Amino acid sequence: MRVLIVEDEPTLGRQLRATLEGAGYAVDLATDGEDGHFLGSTESYDVIVLDLGLPEIDGLTVLDRWRKEDITIPVLVLTARDSWSDKVAGLDAGADDYLAKPFQTEELIARLRALIRRASGNASSELIAGDVRLDTRSGKVTLDGEPVKLTAQEYKLLSYLMHHKGKVVSRTELIEHIYDQDFDRDSNTIEVFVTRIRKKLGAEVITTIRGLGYSLEDPSERRTE
Template sequence: MRILIVEDDAELARQMKSQLLEAGYAVDHADNGEDGHFLGDTEPYDAIILDLGLPVMDGTSILKRWRNQGHTVPVLILTARDSWNDKVEGLDAGADDYLTKPFVMEELLARVRALIRRAAGQSSPTLDCGPVTLDTRGGRVYVDGTAVKLTAQEFKLLSYMMHHEGKVISRTELTEHIYDQDFDRDSNTIEVFVNRVRKKLGVPVLHTERGLGYRLEWAGKG
């Protein structure tokens, strides 16, 4: 899952990026409104953390532009402005959630997880596909209750597939959502990761749709 942080406070952005990376996300960062708007307009993200008081272009203007352009990515506004009218303005501009500074990092992570789940039509923090369980809070994967050890990239791939169970996901889409902007992306490695995850899970949940991509679904259901 891929996150964009638009925040001009360098230290706060560093802390958020570090925590999000540790939680298993791919993370991009923009330190001004113009760059943030461009990234949100041209790159596919699973959620965006957006400050309001930004140089060049303010967060509310960015958000309104994204929504007018048809972008439906979940947006969490993060700002020191805590008056009720600021919150109303942000939510009416198209924000999905609002968090004021200072904040506890665990709450930010929880809100991001919730935004991504809701956008994917998921309500529970624990995702299940047959015998496979993915705990979004702890970043753990289990098969029939037994923990399965995955690498960071393998976990990102499985997490994205679990959030989109039953849908055919192309290699390009997977590449765009498990790597950040600066990573040397190679969609050919996706097949390698898929095969590794299949082997480690040991159950038929990851299926290849020839010429289209991959689909996560429990083969034993029905």
């Protein structure tokens, strides 16, 4: 999953980036409202962490512009302001959640997981497709109850497909959502990771839709001809 952090305080921005990358997210960092607005308008993200007190363009204005541009990416507003009026202003501008500084990073990560789940229509923290289970809280994957060890990139790819179970996901979409903006998007590593996941979880777990991309479905829900 790919996250945009818009935070002007250098130390906090670096800490958040390192923490989220350590939790398995691909992370881009913008340090002012102008760059943040541009990235949020032109790149693909699963969730955005947005500070309100930003230089160039304030966070509420950035958020309002995104919503007027029909950008529906979930946004968690992060700010030192803790009055009820600031919370209301953020939510009214289109925020999906609100977290006041100081905060525990564990709570931030939990809130981001929840926003991503809800955006993809998943209520539970455990994603299931047949005998495959992925726990978004622990990052553990099991096959028929047995733990399966995946690399960080294999986990990211599987997690994205399981969040979007039943949908066809293009190679470009996978690249946009599991790598940050500096990744070489002409790379063929997606195919490599899909092959590795199939070897670990079974050849049928990910279906290739020729010319379109990949799809992960629950075997019990697959249509029969």
